[in-house]
Amino acid sequence: MINSVDEFMEEFVKHKDKVEWYLHAPTPFADHTQIRGRDVLCSPLTVMCTPPVHVYLDFIDLEAEIHHTFVRVISAASDHSVFGLREAVEKFPVDTFPMSRAPEALELRLRLLEVLGIEDNITSEGGSSEEGAF
Numbered sequence: 001m002i003n004s005v006d007e008f009m010e011e012f013v014k015h016k017d018k019v020e021w022y023l024h025a026p027t028p029f030a031d032h033t034q035i036r037g038r039d040v041l042c043s044p045l046t047v048m049c050t051p052p053v054h055v056y057l058d059f060i061d062l063e064a065e066i067h068h069t070f071v072r073v074i075s076a077a078s079d080h081s082v083f084g085l086r087e088a089v090e091k092f093p094v095d096t097f098p099m100s101r102a103p104e105a106l107e108l109r110l111r112l113l114e115v116l117g118i119e120d121n122i123t124s125e126g127g128s129s130e131e132g133a134f
Helices: 005-018 068-079 082-091 102-116
Strands: 021-024 034-037 122-124
Touching (some): 005 068, 005 102, 034 068, 068 102, 082 102
Antiparallel strands (some): 021 034
C-alpha cells in the first residue's frame, strides 16, 4: 500500500506518459496551479486508471492501492503551488502539528514538477509571475 513520496513516485512514473501534463490555473489571478493531464483533466492520482479519469470523477479501478491519508497528500501536491505548500510547512510545523503531512506534499510537488519537466511559477500570494501559469 502506497504511503510515502518514494512509493508514489515509483508507481506514478509507470503511468505519467498516458497524457501530456501542464499547469492548470483556475483563474488568471490564481494563487495555485493544478498539475493536470491535458484533455482528460486527470490528476497524478487519477492517471493511474485505465483509461485515466477526470480528477473529480470516482476512480474505482485505481491500478495501485494507496493509503487513504496519503491520497490527501497527493491532492495537496497536485493542487497547490510550491509557494503555498512552503507556507503550509511554516504555518503547520510537524513538531507542533505531528499529524501534518505538509512537508510530504511539498516534497511530492517538487518531485512531480521535476519528473514532468514543468516549472511552478507562482512567486507570491495572489498570482503567478509574468510568464503566466497557463
